[in-house]
Amino acid sequence: MSVAIATPISPVQQDMDLTSINTIRTLAMDGVQAANSGHPGTPMAMAPVAYCLWQQFLRFDPQDPVWPNRDRFVLSIGHASMLLYSLLHLTQVRAVSKDYETLGEVSVPMDAIKAFRQVDSRCPGHPEYRWTSGVETTTGPLGQGVATSVGMAIARQWLAARYNRPGFEDLFDFNVYALCGDGCMMEGISGEAASIAGHLRLSNLCWIYDNNHITIEGNTALAFTEDVATRFIGYGWNVTRVGDANDLNMLARAFHNFQSTNDRPTLIIVDSHIGYGAPHKQDTSGAHGEPLGEEEIRLAKRNYGWPEDKKFYVPDGVYDHFRQGIGKRGQQLRNAWFARIGEYRKQYPDLAEELFRMQHRQLPEGWDRDLPTFPTDPKGLATRESSAKVLNAVAKNIPWFIGGSADLAPSTKTRITLEGAGDFSAENYAGRNFHFGIREHAMGAILNGMSLVKVRPFGSGFFIFVDYMREPLRLSALMELPVIYVFTHDSIGVGEDGPTHQPIEQLAHMRAMPGLIMIRPGDANEVTEAWRVILQLHHEPAVLVLTRQALPTIDRTKYAPASGLARGAYVLADAHGGDPEVILIGTGSEVALCLEAYEQLSKEGVRARVVSMPSWELFDDQDKELP
């Protein structure tokens, strides 16, 4: 099959727009071909869209890709990673060290593009946050990127409500753009995320939908016929269309339309041709996920008016063109922002200090001064109850500690009850209590997005429903984000709800997930210690697993102090008169049972030891530090 190219392209590249777009396209094609693996078709089709956005609109400084008020660009179609890598390369985005200092090196040098998908390349198969500067979030599992973008947009609204002040109305005014495809639209999480974004009227959020009618198995007619525009209108979004992905004027109009919409998020539906310009593969699923092949690449390059045999070719003037566009605009905006923040610091020193600490993932001085100690109490209280007290003590001293629940706050006890904490809503973006609705999956991704903007988010639900949000949890771990998940009703102690609500294998699941710290405290004082550890994590998500039912508050004058929790496991009660004959190891609600058994055994003359082991991961970590 041969496909005519809609707009004949002159063999001479007359304009820098087209030259730049074709550079993005051909880098993607060559990168995938060299790797002999990857997804060339969508970068080829969406190059003009990404180019128009980056070159004309995105407020992003390639010299400082972590400037806090930069616009965010999320590539929700993570498989089209070569599109992003080409942009990062051509705009010469700088690498950032983990201490947030911008280094001189280019984040994605040409050698990295040539080593696409190879071990250790800055261009892995799917974009990875923290590995490649300029990548705003890890994507690949379809739907996660768009949902994460909602969290970013939410966090921006919260930051603006708290920190923008008279004369500084634009301190936080960044926009969030996410590029998505048919896969993202089919995944349920996009529906959850779009629904809450519309409800919250996030006018700083723009999704761009690549409506190419192609997925892996073929035409979307196989499985997807819904009217996406109507669906989003139903969510309360502003919906606009661009009938041809190559039409830069229409694209610019759509972005202007987004920018002038102040009461709703915007969806731009762009009709595109996957594999644009490849004569035998355009508009087929064959262009989706495999190299085009040398001959097809040659023909596509001919169609573009490109030198057919040149590989990884960046024509003269392209780098400079980007420098003069996004580079110049971004640098001016970034420098102006930092000049203003100097002024802001003079007028609002406390707020400026908060911002500094938050953006560096530090805690305020004395953040833990109100953490409670609980008196011995044989009847005790549920760990969800003690956690509520600790959570509020934390919230008092960390203003950017914010979060909520998937409609279960009355049960998970995660409401911030401090005076003035308020509820986050379209009418009050300063609220600290979030209502994610019954949308666990989106909640997970939204928390990731919020954390990427550097507020300290928590989300809560019943432990059993962690199964609805395993993917975003996994991404928190992969991205090393200190998101806090509070899960209650952690065992058979859930009571009358029955087997659908009883977690059985969930503890094992959480422990098996790399990079995640799970803590299941055994009494109220271990809850305090758990929060103390969690708040000081910088690079790991934490899962706090709590009970519905009351647990005795252990007598710490008789047994070891709860501070042992920081080591993951500690000897709570030891054998007398020789080595233990039996060691009882418990977590959470089982610790008190172990202590009862210990007392019984001691009476019977059996030497027993009780180990409370609230966190396998913390235990493993401290082992490494032992001499």
Ligand SMILES: Cc1ncc(C[n+]2csc(CCOP(=O)(O)OP(=O)(O)O)c2C)c(N)n1
């Ligand atoms: C959650 C999830 N399921 C499946 C996949 C595997 N996968 C990668 S791309 C793709 C098809 C995506 O189609 P579309 O979003 O339309 O992208 P296009 O082919 O148009 O680039 C699939 C199923 C995935 N990455 N994530």
Ligand SMILES: [Mg+2]
């Ligand atoms: Mg598609």
